[in-house]
Amino acid sequence: MDISVVIPLYNEEESLPELTDWIRRVMQQHQFSYEIILVDDGSNDSSWKVIQELKSKNEDIIGIKFRRNYGKSAALNVGFSAAEGDVVITMDADLQDSPDELPELYNRIKNQGADLVSGWKAKRYDPITKTIPTKLFNAVTRSMSGIYNLHDFNCGLKAYRKEVVKSIEVYGEMHRYIPVLAKWAGFKKIQEQVVQHYPRKYGTTKFGAGRFIKGFLDLLSIFFVGKFGKRPMHFFGTIGVLSFLIGFFITFYLIFEKLMSIANGTHYRNVTEQPLFFLSLAAILIGTQLFLTGFIAELVSRNSTDRNKYHIEEVI
Incomplete structure (x- = not known):
């Protein structure tokens, strides 16, 4: 299988049909074999019912449902375990990430030798309450991790060589630091790609100030465990x-x-x-x-x- 698209979601019932149809069109246009793994992180709307309906129409869709909300990291970790594609691509379910980026991300991994390609939303449509903490977070992460070529660690649109996602464990708020986890695991070819960012079409943002604080604490944990975990x-x-x-x-x-x-x-x-x-x-x-x-x-x-x-x- 060429591509596994892993999509964690929480209360995204409105966007799922449009998103999966968009991905299907792109995959068919480029003749990729693929699977779409939708991980429902304990949604309290009709997201799971929508996933069931989509699955009945498209056998390339896999649905995974949590009993309660565990967070994006848990959803990604379970999605990574289920993924079978040579290239694993993650994206958000809110239609702010474009499936049209998938072929180039695949090419960067499969044909150009990258281990991980992280998207960079150079032009964002998020509120200032989200963009300012994100810039501060990225600056601190670059400094502590030594990965200076990435502008946006937290971009949900990323592509991985299969070996990368099978070699790391994501928990807590550590989905923000997957490039750092990959680096500590020995994958050095970490690159960046400028991607299109769209305004949110449905629903509301799940971002909160508490996530920024937890994310910083997880960065300290990654730094310590990566450097001194075995000594x-x-x-x-x-x-x-x-x-x-x-x-x-x-x-x-x-x-x-x-x-x-x-x-x-x-x-x-x-x-x-x-x-x-x-x-x-x-x-x-x-x-x-x-x-x-x-x-x-x-x-x-x-x-x-x-x-x-x-x-x-x-x-x-």
Whole structure:
């Protein structure tokens, strides 16, 4: 199969018939074998009924329904597991992404060797309450991930080599960081394509400020797990040892000064009466706790079922 189109959706009953017809026309025009995977993320409108009707008319449509709303990341993860196409393309269900972009995205993956192609909506029709946080989010993500050639990490229109989606796990709000997950998994050919962005035709946006905050926290999680997931002692242990040594040397300095004052017969405050003593004590305690945290995290990591799960590109 050439293409799997994975579409997560929540309360998009009005747009689904138009979207699936549009995709079908594009696929037939370019003679692609394809499947459309519609993942209903616990919609409370008639979206699932519409999917059932569409399925009865088009056998290339696959419907997956969640019992409740789990979020876009969960929907994408399930869609990725079900996808069988050589190239997997994700898009939103609100008709703001154009299926006319699919052939070029497929070409970039299949014929030009890209692992992942992320859409860039250079001209957007979103409200300013969404565009400003998105620009800030993208700037922070570029800086922390080192993927400087992407302008829009959160664009729903993306194309992947099949091996990419089968090698990553998407959860929480991490659909925003799939290029980062792909990079950590060893897929380096990450590219960008300018895509058309259309005004929302039906329904209302599902964007909220809370998602931006959760997304930033997930970025920190990705950064930590990607860099230290298999060696947590390197992170906690390093900081712990530094904190312990700082506290130790401050204490040693205070005791040394006290002994010198006694030897010289001069008055000097007791070590425990000085603010520096309490600072050093706190540093020693924090350092010890961080070291123990790293030790426990190392034990958890070594006993994890995927402690030796590595992404192997080729075996000969």
